[in-house]
Amino acid sequence: xGQAGMTMGQTVKSVLAVLLMFSSVLVSRTAPSPLPSRLETxxxxxxxLSPTERRRLTDGAIVTxxxxxDASKEIAVFGAIWMDAPIARYLEALNDIEHLETGIGYRSTxxxxxxxxxxxxxxxxxxxxxxxxxxKCRVGSCDMKLDVAAITRFRNEIDxxxxxxxxxxxxxxxxxxxxxxxxYLESGNQRLPAYRDKSHPIGTGDEFxxxxxxxxxxxxxMPEMRPYLLGFPKVVLPDSSSFLYWxxxxxxxxxxxxxxxVTVREGKEETVVASRMLWASHYFWTAxxxxxxxxxxARGAGFWFVTVSRSRIDGLxxxxxxxxxxxxxxQVQSAVTAGLQLTKQxxxxxx
Numbered sequence: 001x002g003q004a005g006m007t008m009g010q011t012v013k014s015v016l017a018v019l020l021m022f023s024s025v026l027v028s029r030t031a032p033s034p035l036p037s038r039l040e041t042x043x044x045x046x047x048x049l050s051p052t053e054r055r056r057l058t059d060g061a062i063v064t065x066x067x068x069x070d071a072s073k074e075i076a077v078f079g080a081i082w083m084d085a086p087i088a089r090y091l092e093a094l095n096d097i098e099h100l101e102t103g104i105g106y107r108s109t110x111x112x113x114x115x116x117x118x119x120x121x122x123x124x125x126x127x128x129x130x131x132x133x134x135x136k137c138r139v140g141s142c143d144m145k146l147d148v149a150a151i152t153r154f155r156n157e158i159d160x161x162x163x164x165x166x167x168x169x170x171x172x173x174x175x176x177x178x179x180x181x182x183x184y185l186e187s188g189n190q191r192l193p194a195y196r197d198k199s200h201p202i203g204t205g206d207e208f209x210x211x212x213x214x215x216x217x218x219x220x221x222m223p224e225m226r227p228y229l230l231g232f233p234k235v236v237l238p239d240s241s242s243f244l245y246w247x248x249x250x251x252x253x254x255x256x257x258x259x260x261x262v263t264v265r266e267g268k269e270e271t272v273v274a275s276r277m278l279w280a281s282h283y284f285w286t287a288x289x290x291x292x293x294x295x296x297x298a299r300g301a302g303f304w305f306v307t308v309s310r311s312r313i314d315g316l317x318x319x320x321x322x323x324x325x326x327x328x329x330x331q332v333q334s335a336v337t338a339g340l341q342l343t344k345q346x347x348x349x350x351x
Contacts, residue, residue, distance in 0.1 A: 033058040072317040076310045079336040084302040085347045107248040116181045121174040131166045140199045147193035150176045188232045208286040217308045222272045240265040257281040270294045287311035
């Protein structure tokens, strides 16, 4: 009996040990991994990640999510991933944006100098379709996004009967791009082009202001970024740096040229990067991407890369807009995922 009792006692202890071990594993699987407090607040109160999405993120997966937006004209996407590299390495890569943003979705990327010069746009070229469309471009009926002044120049300064009309249009287009950049640097939003490709003008500066003023994503990380973006160049953002660049990208059915302004603000608790679109040749009225780079010493030497992008786009309203909207939302979300994957690969790559 004594031996049997001892054996039974050992068995009970073994069973209890197994149960304790199982329960600890279960708790470790159900208890969320801690995040930096400001990031935790941001993800729970602003982005409103579900417990499943949060767990996928802390387990190392890329998480993207469509956010609330005006369905008639706006697409908004959140994305996040852990980067196993120091923030300084990402900023170094961003500064060399011509190499960082190459590959999927990017046909070419070129940084614009300070001050801008026509040579900065030497590699910017119209597609054959764009040249053909410009031949018949009129105010209120144009297949490219241009303002009245640019449309008038293409009508008055190009002799479309000449055999070199395509090359002349290409050269004029680069001068128009330089004019858009120079006007923005001088006067900010109020000098951004008002698109007259459709019957109703679209003021890109006005659209940008209304979009940004309604964005909750500026808090708690970047309350000073909103007045800077809306007041540039009169409003100065302390401890920041910025540059402009243009890209030839693939989006929708046409290659799309676009010009953007990147601003970097390094802080003690996180670094904030804002990339705003100034002009696009197709589809887009305006767009902005906000990136928060949040260190997490408890996790390692890397950082959380959190991004929110919002864009206002043609063709999302009305009956046909419902079908277009689904496709565009899916395409934008896929582009965010691909961009995060590409950035992670390039930033984590050994040097």
